[in-house]
Amino acid sequence: MVVDLMKCPSCQSPLAAPAPQCPACQLTLRRLDLKFGAVPRHAGFLTDRSETLPMRSIKELRVLLSLYNQKFPQSLFSVFVVDCVTNGSIAEYTFWLGNRARFSSLSAVGGKNFDVLLGLDLQANTAALQVGYGLEKHLTERILKRALAQAASGFHAGDIARGIRDCVLFVTAQMRIAARKAESSE
Amino acid sequence: MKLIQLTLLLSILALSVPLSAVGQMKGLSLGGPRLSASPTPTSTPAMPSALVQPPIVHKKPIPLAVKIGIVAFIFLAGLVSLALALRAWSTSNLFDRQYRFPPDPNPALRFGATKSGGCMATIAFHDDTAVDVDLTSEDS
Numbered sequence: 001m002v003v004d005l006m007k008c009p010s011c012q013s014p015l016a017a018p019a020p021q022c023p024a025c026q027l028t029l030r031r032l033d034l035k036f037g038a039v040p041r042h043a044g045f046l047t048d049r050s051e052t053l054p055m056r057s058i059k060e061l062r063v064l065l066s067l068y069n070q071k072f073p074q075s076l077f078s079v080f081v082v083d084c085v086t087n088g089s090i091a092e093y094t095f096w097l098g099n100r101a102r103f104s105s106l107s108a109v110g111g112k113n114f115d116v117l118l119g120l121d122l123q124a125n126t127a128a129l130q131v132g133y134g135l136e137k138h139l140t141e142r143i144l145k146r147a148l149a150q151a152a153s154g155f156h157a158g159d160i161a162r163g164i165r166d167c168v169l170f171v172t173a174q175m176r177i178a179a180r181k182a183e184s185s186e
Numbered sequence: 187m188k189l190i191q192l193t194l195l196l197s198i199l200a201l202s203v204p205l206s207a208v209g210q211m212k213g214l215s216l217g218g219p220r221l222s223a224s225p226t227p228t229s230t231p232a233m234p235s236a237l238v239q240p241p242i243v244h245k246k247p248i249p250l251a252v253k254i255g256i257v258a259f260i261f262l263a264g265l266v267s268l269a270l271a272l273r274a275w276s277t278s279n280l281f282d283r284q285y286r287f288p289p290d291p292n293p294a295l296r297f298g299a300t301k302s303g304g305c306m307a308t309i310a311f312h313d314d315t316a317v318d319v320d321l322t323s324e325d326s
Binding site: 006007008009015017018019020021022027028029030070071072073074075089090091094095098099108109110111112113114115117124125126127128129130131132133134135136137138139140141144145147148149151152155156163175176178179180182183186 | 310
């Protein structure tokens with residue numbers, strides 16, 4: 001199976017896996033703990049700390065994300081919308097949040113983590129889409145980029161909810177394809 | 187027109203051949219002389235009187251309560267079978283099937299992170315500029 005060369009979430013420099021820290025910028029998760037501090041509270045499926053999304057859109061998106069979770073019981077798709085990421089980029093914040101916040105069960109670690117996390121920084125107009133270790137071989141960086149490209153029109157038009165929905169639907173379709181491939185290869 | 191006539195003629199010929207063969211087997215050839223002698227008529231046996239006048243059987247009408255009971259039973263049986271079919275359909279999860287992935291036994295752990303190693307894509311969607319999505323990198 002083809003696997004992308006991993007990149008550092010902080011400096012984007014490619015690195016040979018496994019790597020305890022980034023050889024270029026020495027990034028570790030502990031360093032990000034010091035940078036971002038306490039882990040923010042997370043509501044079910046979608047957290048809007050910017051308070052820009054209408055309640056109706058939040059409810060609809062939570063239903064959509066719940067359906068995703070029913071279709072892929074191992075995987076939890078979470079969305080975290082912030083007004084501004086202080087002291088860092090959305091890539092760093094999403095990476096840190098995906099590892100420190102409790103989105104799924106405690107046992108979902110290493111190759112058993114199939115979570116997907118979409119982070120949005122509305123002030124910087126940036127977004128990051130990250131997958132757990134278990135999905136790295138199934139949802140490559142290129143697929144994640146395509147998912148964000150699907151969401152781009154909504155984000156660009158200021159319709160964040162539509163962008164999130166388009167992203168979730170694209171990831172759902174790609175996950176279905178990947179799961180079928182995994183089933184057939186077994 | 188000639189083609190239709192030719193087709194009709196051919197179909198008649200095609201039908202006449204098996205018919206003549208059957209007729210010869212039964213001694214009823216269409217064109218040729220009859221080889222078999224005509225059968226001698228036999229006397230018709232006297233019909234038994236029981237067949238001529240069958241006894242009139244007066245059937246008892248089914249009581250209304252029994253009819254209602256049968257209908258109710260069929261209706262209930264239909265309902266039960268429908269309920270069972272619905273239950274089987276809902277548990278079979280035909281249209282909303284679940285997908286599962288095999289866990290990766292040897293993930294490449296990075297940065298001391300246990301859940302995700304930062305496999306991600308980023309996007310910038312500024313209002314005044316074009317959406318910046320890099321799709322140039324290949325899966326290699």
